[in-house]
Amino acid sequence: MSAVTTGAASAAARRRTPSGRVNLVPTIILGLGALYCVLPVVWIVIASTKTNDELFSTAPFTPSFHGGFVSNIEALFTYNDGIFARWALNSVIYAFGGAALSTVICGCAGYALGKYRFRGSVWTFRIIVAAVLLPQIMLAIPQFLMLAKVGLTNNYAAVILPQLVSPFAIYLCKIYSEASVSDDILEAARVDGGSEWRIFLSIGTRLMAPALVTVFLLQFIAIWNNFLLPFVMLNTDRLYPLTEGLYGLLIITGGQAAQYSIVIIGVLLSIVPLALLFLSLQRYWRVDLLSGGVKA
Structure with missing residues (x-):
């Protein structure tokens, strides 16, 4: 045995x-x-x-x-009359303003493509999918030339406007709206007399909340960390975001170690808002893809 x-x-x-x-x-x-x-x-x-x-x-x-x-933080915030605080404020304006507006635009576009059928909708979606494959770095110079024609360079709009439309964000919202926003719920709302805008604001946005939060977070991080676009669009240090400001601070040193510790502490402080934002929004991903929808 x-x-x-x-x-x-x-x-x-x-x-x-x-x-x-x-x-x-x-x-x-x-x-x-x-x-x-x-x-x-x-x-x-x-x-x-x-x-x-x-x-x-x-x-x-x-x-x-x-x-x-402590000495590094003091040196950072006293450098050049405290211009680091200005750079941080600029980054908040660029990232928060651009991400919020982009979330609204991409959410509306994705919902429309996902829940409505209209002439050209299929080809519009195909073009958006193709645009996802296009590297954004290729658009910086054309965008600068276009904005320069209308006098919109070297200001806040020059950094925010080119980043309002994200092909990937529209694609994400379109796919998510198809999966999470039930046609039965929309039809019931129409029977009750709800307009399309009211249905979208009261029902669509709630069911698409995880996707919208994801778009906001991705856009916020992308704009916060963007270096090339501000580098092309701006030529005034008072308008620089943290990325370009810290780069300029490092270049000023001429390869010497005089400002390295200041740049490092600046990089550390620039990471903190992203970490706090991610931790505060992660609860929105604790739901499944069909959260709020009608299950068979």
């Missing part, structure tokens, strides 16, 4: 071993990917605690406890 039990246990162990080995591979890959993403952030946090001298004289992942963090 014991031999049979031992043989059964060995067979079970052999069956579990291949499965365990297969599961180990993706775990290692995910772990390496996590390290690849986290290590630069950890280095920035640690480097922000060091002074200029300590930045190159100590080990990369060894923090400093000699007040370098």
Whole structure:
């Protein structure tokens, strides 16, 4: 009896071993990917605690406890009459204003393409899908030339207007509206006398909330981290966002270490709003794709 039990246990162990080995591979890959993403952030946090001298004289992942963090923040906010605060405010205006307007435009466009059929709707959607494959960096110079013709360069509109329409955001809203907004609900609302705009505002936007939040977050991050478009459109440092401002601050050093610690602490502070925004909006993704819809 014991031999049979031992043989059964060995067979079970052999069956579990291949499965365990297969599961180990993706775990290692995910772990390496996590390290690849986290290590630069950890280095920035640690480097922000060091002074200029300590930045190159100590080990990369060894923090400093000699007040370098506080002195770096003071130096950053006093540099050039506190222009860093101006850059941060500009980034908030560009990112929040552009993301909010883009969410409205792309949400309306995606809902219309997903729930209505009109002449040219199929080809319009095909063109949008094709535009998703077009690198946005190719559009910077044409957009600059177009806005320069109407005198809209070197101002806030020059950065916000080119980023209001996102082909991927429209595609996402279109697909999500088809899956989450039930035609039965819309038909019932029409029977009750609701106008199309009221149906969209009161029903469509609520059912599409996860998609709209996703669009807002993606657009906010894209505009916040955008460097090329402000670099092309702006030539006044008072209008710079954080990306261009910190780049200019680094270039001013001429390759010397004099301002490196200030740039590092500036990069760290520029990451904080994105982390807070993501953590505050992640609850909207805790619902399934058909949340709020009618299930068969």
